[in-house]
Amino acid sequence: MSLAFNDLFSHDSFQAGIFPKTRYQGSKYKLTKWIAASLAPLEFDTVLDAFSGTSSVAYMFKAMGKSVIANDKMNFNYQIAKAFIENRSVTINEEDIQFVFKRDPAFSYKNFISDNFEGIYYLKDENLWLDTVTQNIHRVDNEYKRSLLFWALFQACLSKRPYNLFHRNNLNVRTADVKRSFGNKATWDKPFDVHFLNFIKQANLAVFDNKKTNQAINNDVANLISGDIKADLVYLDPPYVPQKGSLTMYMDFYHFLEGLTLYDDWAPRVDFNSKNRGMLKIKSPWEDRKLISKEFFSCIEKFKDGKIAISYREDGIPGIDEIVAFLRSIGKCVDVKHVDYKYALSKKTDVREVLIVGV
Numbered sequence: 260m261s262l263a264f265n266d267l268f269s270h271d272s273f274q275a276g277i278f279p280k281t282r283y284q285g286s287k288y289k290l291t292k293w294i295a296a297s298l299a300p301l302e303f304d305t306v307l308d309a310f311s312g313t314s315s316v317a318y319m320f321k322a323m324g325k326s327v328i329a330n331d332k333m334n335f336n337y338q339i340a341k342a343f344i345e346n347r348s349v350t351i352n353e354e355d356i357q358f359v360f361k362r363d364p365a366f367s368y369k370n371f372i373s374d375n376f377e378g379i380y381y382l383k384d385e386n387l388w389l390d391t392v393t394q395n396i397h398r399v400d401n402e403y404k405r406s407l408l409f410w411a412l413f414q415a416c417l418s419k420r421p422y423n424l425f426h427r428n429n430l431n432v433r434t435a436d437v438k439r440s441f442g443n444k445a446t447w448d449k450p451f452d453v454h455f456l457n458f459i460k461q462a463n464l465a466v467f468d469n470k471k472t473n474q475a476i477n478n479d480v481a482n483l484i485s486g487d488i489k490a491d492l493v494y495l496d497p498p499y500v501p502q503k504g505s506l507t508m509y510m511d512f513y514h515f516l517e518g519l520t521l522y523d524d525w526a527p528r529v530d531f532n533s534k535n536r537g538m539l540k541i542k543s544p545w546e547d548r549k550l551i552s553k554e555f556f557s558c559i560e561k562f563k564d565g566k567i568a569i570s571y572r573e574d575g576i577p578g579i580d581e582i583v584a585f586l587r588s589i590g591k592c593v594d595v596k597h598v599d600y601k602y603a604l605s606k607k608t609d610v611r612e613v614l615i616v617g618v
Contacts, residue, residue: 275322276467278343279458281313282414282423284512287496287570288315290600290612294570295319297596297614301566303491309480309558310496314339316570320494321469328488330476333509335413335516340475342406347468349403351411351459359395359408360452368394371525376536379428380420380515388451389416393519407462413516414461415454419447425515426508428535481554485561493562496570497555498545503574506546514538552577556585563589569615573597582615591617 281288294316304326308317311329313336320327321344329340362368372393373386381389392412399405417423421432433447476483480497500506510517514537518525530539544550555577559567567586573579579595586593593615600612 274467275469276343276465277461278315278318278322278465279414279461281315282417283313284424284507284509285499286313286315288313290570290598291315291319293598294568294614295323297616298492298568301492301616301618303566305490306492306494307488307490307562308494308496309483309562310498311340311344311475312336312496314343316494316496317344318465321467321471321473324469324471326471327473328476328490329474330478330480330483332477332479333513333517334477334520335409335513337475337477338406338409338520339413342403342410342462343465344473345475346403346406346466347473348466349401349407350463350466351404351407355399355404355408356456356459358399359392361395362391363395366394366398369522371522375526375529375531376515378430379535380416380425380430382430382434385419385451389519392451392455393522397522407459407466409520411455411458411462412519414458415451416516416519418454419449419451421447424512425535425537426511480558483561485564490562490565492566492568494568494570495558497558498543499572500546500548500551500576501572501574502576502578506548508546510538510541548576552581555582559585560589563591567591567615567617569617571613571615573611573613579613579615586615586617593617 306320306325307328311317311331317329329344370390372390396408528538544554583593596614597611
């Protein structure tokens with residue numbers, strides 16, 4: 260069921276759209292009402308969402324009437340922010356749909372997905388459909404239409420995947436004639452174009468103008484120059500590194516979506532030695548237990564002149580006490596709020612979601 264943000268927040272000069280339900284690991288979609296209520300006492304007009312991801316929190320800020328800057332280093336997440344945060348009014352019409360569905364005899368199409376992902380994620384005819392539609396989306400002139408179309412394509416791809424992920428070569432989970440205890444084979448087997456059209460409708464409903472200037476940025480947070488970003492509040496939802504257990508590697512989970520947005524430059528990024536054709540690894544301190552704390556505190560230090568809100572969990576590195584101590588060392592008054600929440604696919608039942616606020 261979609262979340263109607265105009266049911267949560269009111270503003271005299273606009274009506275917020277309906278943000279679609281997301282299918283991403285670690286999304287704060289279901290926590291937006293709690294986050295909004297927790298931040299309501301703060302005075303701020305502009306906000307930077309430095310790790311915007313699915314843009315559900317950035318969209319929440321937009322619906323609150325704030326001027327929003329949504330940043331993410333993954334290009335597919337940038338496309339989502341472009342579609343729903345920066346975009347004021349552009350939507351998709353029937354002519355746009357016909358353009359992306361139709362194979363243009365005057366255009367020389369490539370078959371990168373069909374040639375390199377056979378039997379991994381989708382069936383042969385589905386790969387051919389993806390090759391055509393993806394390249395047609397890249398040919399759309401309007402940047403906001405292009406982003407909306409990409410979002411619908413992402414959602415269609417996720418809907419047809421077991422676990423909504425691309426971390427395994429497991430098409431057989433969908434195609435095997437066996438009794439299943441999870442998933443929905445009818446959804447997996449529903450044609451791509453049916454999924455796509457449904458998500459286009461949802462995308463159009465999400466577009467609205469909050470009468471403020473909003474911006475999408477595609478950058479590593481380490482490369483953001485705080486002096487160039489005017490934000491009263493900086494919201495941080497960084498990659499989560501647990502004290503124990505495996506790390507969540509977002510590119511491993513969503514590399515296929517990233518590739519769709521970089522279609523012509525996809526090949527050099529692919530690890531062809533991996534069974535699921537993932538992307539070549541790029542080391543990041545945000546995914547390293549030995550380096551994460553230094554990077555985390557460096558990020559906070561960068562934005563110390565404004566209010567800071569950090570979405571976190573109780574068992575992360577660095578620890579909550581360390582984060583609180585650092586915020587106090589740079590002159591912040593700190594408040595820590597908790598809520599019980601269990602993420603999809605997570606086996607942990609005793610870890611609470613945390614919002615750390617420093618003003």
